[in-house]
Amino acid sequence: MTGFLRPAETPAGRRAWLSGLCESIPKAGSKNDLLDRIDSALLASAPAGDTATLESLGRTYRDQIGKAADVHDRAAKVSSTGLPEVWVGETGVLAAAAVDAAAREATRMAEAFTGGARALLTLADALGHAQRQDTDGRSRMEHAKRQLGGRDGFFDRMVDTDEEDREVAAARTVATAGIDLMHKAAVAADDAVRAAARDLNKWAAESRAGKMRTDDLTAVDRLMLADTSGPAGEADYNEILTANDLERSGRAMEKLSPADRARMEHLLANASSPQEKAYLMKALAAGHDVDDIEAFGGKIHGKDPAWLQQHLSPITTQGDSLDDEGTNADGSNVNTDLQSFGSQQWAQGGDGREGTCVASSTVTARAMVDPVYALSLTGGPGGQENDPAAFRRRLVDEQHRVHEEGDGGDGWNGMGLDGKTEVVNKEISPETGSSYELHEVRDAGSRRNVLPDIEKAVAEGKPVPIGVEGYDDKGNRSGHAMMIVGQEGDMLEIYNPWGRTTWVSEDDFVNGGMARASDDQLPDAYAVHLPQD
Amino acid sequence: MTSRTTLLAAALAGLLALTGCGKDDPARAEYGTGHRDITVEPGGSFALTVPAAATLGQSWYLADPGPDPAVLKYRGRRKAYDGGDADGGTGGTQSFDFTALAKGRATVRLLYCPLNTCTGPGPDDRSTFAPTPAATASPSPYPTVTGTPDAVAGYYVFTVTVR
Numbered sequence: 001m002t003g004f005l006r007p008a009e010t011p012a013g014r015r016a017w018l019s020g021l022c023e024s025i026p027k028a029g030s031k032n033d034l035l036d037r038i039d040s041a042l043l044a045s046a047p048a049g050d051t052a053t054l055e056s057l058g059r060t061y062r063d064q065i066g067k068a069a070d071v072h073d074r075a076a077k078v079s080s081t082g083l084p085e086v087w088v089g090e091t092g093v094l095a096a097a098a099v100d101a102a103a104r105e106a107t108r109m110a111e112a113f114t115g116g117a118r119a120l121l122t123l124a125d126a127l128g129h130a131q132r133q134d135t136d137g138r139s140r141m142e143h144a145k146r147q148l149g150g151r152d153g154f155f156d157r158m159v160d161t162d163e164e165d166r167e168v169a170a171a172r173t174v175a176t177a178g179i180d181l182m183h184k185a186a187v188a189a190d191d192a193v194r195a196a197a198r199d200l201n202k203w204a205a206e207s208r209a210g211k212m213r214t215d216d217l218t219a220v221d222r223l224m225l226a227d228t229s230g231p232a233g234e235a236d237y238n239e240i241l242t243a244n245d246l247e248r249s250g251r252a253m254e255k256l257s258p259a260d261r262a263r264m265e266h267l268l269a270n271a272s273s274p275q276e277k278a279y280l281m282k283a284l285a286a287g288h289d290v291d292d293i294e295a296f297g298g299k300i301h302g303k304d305p306a307w308l309q310q311h312l313s314p315i316t317t318q319g320d321s322l323d324d325e326g327t328n329a330d331g332s333n334v335n336t337d338l339q340s341f342g343s344q345q346w347a348q349g350g351d352g353r354e355g356t357c358v359a360s361s362t363v364t365a366r367a368m369v370d371p372v373y374a375l376s377l378t379g380g381p382g383g384q385e386n387d388p389a390a391f392r393r394r395l396v397d398e399q400h401r402v403h404e405e406g407d408g409g410d411g412w413n414g415m416g417l418d419g420k421t422e423v424v425n426k427e428i429s430p431e432t433g434s435s436y437e438l439h440e441v442r443d444a445g446s447r448r449n450v451l452p453d454i455e456k457a458v459a460e461g462k463p464v465p466i467g468v469e470g471y472d473d474k475g476n477r478s479g480h481a482m483m484i485v486g487q488e489g490d491m492l493e494i495y496n497p498w499g500r501t502t503w504v505s506e507d508d509f510v511n512g513g514m515a516r517a518s519d520d521q522l523p524d525a526y527a528v529h530l531p532q533d
Numbered sequence: 534m535t536s537r538t539t540l541l542a543a544a545l546a547g548l549l550a551l552t553g554c555g556k557d558d559p560a561r562a563e564y565g566t567g568h569r570d571i572t573v574e575p576g577g578s579f580a581l582t583v584p585a586a587a588t589l590g591q592s593w594y595l596a597d598p599g600p601d602p603a604v605l606k607y608r609g610r611r612k613a614y615d616g617g618d619a620d621g622g623t624g625g626t627q628s629f630d631f632t633a634l635a636k637g638r639a640t641v642r643l644l645y646c647p648l649n650t651c652t653g654p655g656p657d658d659r660s661t662f663a664p665t666p667a668a669t670a671s672p673s674p675y676p677t678v679t680g681t682p683d684a685v686a687g688y689y690v691f692t693v694t695v696r
Contacts, residue, residue, distance in 0.1 A: 351647075358621055409619060414615075477616055478588055
């Protein structure tokens, strides 16, 4: 290590820098070698952060919880008294439904304040502890440095007496204890900052009604759109409009010409359910023009919410899907949900026998973010079909088209990373507004580093393509493509184009536990494509 | 290439497939699902090698009842991946290794679990689909299959004669 290098001034940079020294200081052979390494360790700054400010902010958040709960109680009271059947908003919302939505939004607000306060106070505690630990370690390093005294000159280094050896050994013991404390402090600070960033990003994404910034819809309309879920699965996991959809659809409304805006408002006002309305807005968020949305609206008008969810949302997340039910003999999670249209799964090749995992995960991800595209696959050209066999033919044809677009192998056999980068950018990016960039993550550190970006992206509703791999006894590789589609706490929801979803932990993602999402032949995440904004 | 040499090449290819082209142990013969009746000499090693791509969610299991332990000794399962850089390579095999111990006849039953059908034989099976309708005399929910592996779970039965 040279004196010209410095640790990156980030929690991850300090952690990586001190991790290397944790290994090398106990092995430092000479006095000068040990002094160099102690100086290198002291170059790393202490864990940064003003714990008093964090605590103060956390308390401010906590003080708002009661106010949000009070709003909920008042809304619930109004709801329980029974409201007359009056319509409010510009798109025709039942007053009673709006009050119920307001009560749920108030609950979400209270949860967000609770979660935000907890995240900040936990971070303040962890940072305070890490800073004290770092100070302790740093003072031991200074002590070791004093024990060693000045650096040896050229002639000093030619002969070491037994006494000098003992002095270096004693200082090495002190420095080893010191670097251990500094490293532990850096790890704790890095983990705490990541966890806080993850939780605060999630709560920010959950503050949904405020995402849709447009004057063309009333607050009631925006509230209802943000609150709407499909009937199957847990409501909080199956909101039709993601945070990104809410933001993009609001922006798109603002950009419409007056005539198109009037057509869009007319479509929304005539929608027969909140779900129908939300899917129309999702189509707008996906970049469709009003002509497309009118045609789409004609196909879905009057359909019940279950039909809409089945045809327009490929993935349904069940309320119990996060329960840990252990693993099968092959390492896969027992708690796994098949994702199907009728009897036909959203699976590669229809039945899993084609190597089109890249194309297939891309097709399903696009269908998740674009209901017009989803309906073209499930409902056919007229949008009215309910035939799993016909869906399978269209799904496989589409997988084949995307496989060829990415220059996949003959016989529907595999696709390289260049092709994958091309197809996710051609197929998914236009609908989400974010281009994808490849990040190879072949070690635990680099996987840990991309976690906050993955979690922020999926919390906003942007799917994240992930590559996993494994090696046989002779070092031959096998690779597979999946999609990260959800996040709750430290858990990631994975769609496997084997036609199913399950959850893995951050630890599984970082430390080779991805078998839970496929099987023990594919344990390691090696690449992700991250949305760029 | 003349038709005669083509035929010769095909015959050689068939012979190699039967006797185990590219196998690890030169003394170990390898047999696929196309060879259900196998004859080996006492002391001989052989493998049942079946197609299974790691990326396609396919897996094979040695099912109970196992082969007569007086006739055959089971040595374990090996997996070979396709080895490519791409994601979604469809090559790969799983091999079940045996040694013939003494003269006699033994039955080896392999359960094939393609995608989302089963997770192994016996009580540990966590089927995610309803099993294939019991249209056979098989003592399990899965039929005995005589054709080549496809999208249906089933037992592949090999009869091994040691003489």
